[in-house]
Amino acid sequence: MAEFCLDCMNEMEGTHYTEENVELEMDLCEGCGQIKPVVVGFRRRGAARWREWLVSRVQIALWKWSSRL
Numbered sequence: 016m017a018e019f020c021l022d023c024m025n026e027m028e029g030t031h032y033t034e035e036n037v038e039l040e041m042d043l044c045e046g047c048g049q050i051k052p053v054v055v056g057f058r059r060r061g062a063a064r065w066r067e068w069l070v071s072r073v074q075i076a077l078w079k080w081s082s083r084l
């Protein structure tokens with residue numbers, strides 16, 4: 016399955032999803048060809064996957080921090 020970052024997905028789908036609406040993992044975006052947080056699924060209310068979510072948030076925070084250097 017093709018994976019796209021939020022920016023590429025919103026642009027393609029005409030949607031306005033945010034990091035709060037989706038599950039993200041660091042991977043290669045097939046839209047812009049960069050290693051970024053890509054959308055792997057949509058968050059469900061009360062999801063028991065909070066640990067994976069926490070890990071992905073840490074990865075994304077590190078990515079944002081490193082991309083500012």
Ligand SMILES: [Zn+2]
Nearest residue numbers: 020023044047
């Ligand atoms: Zn992209």
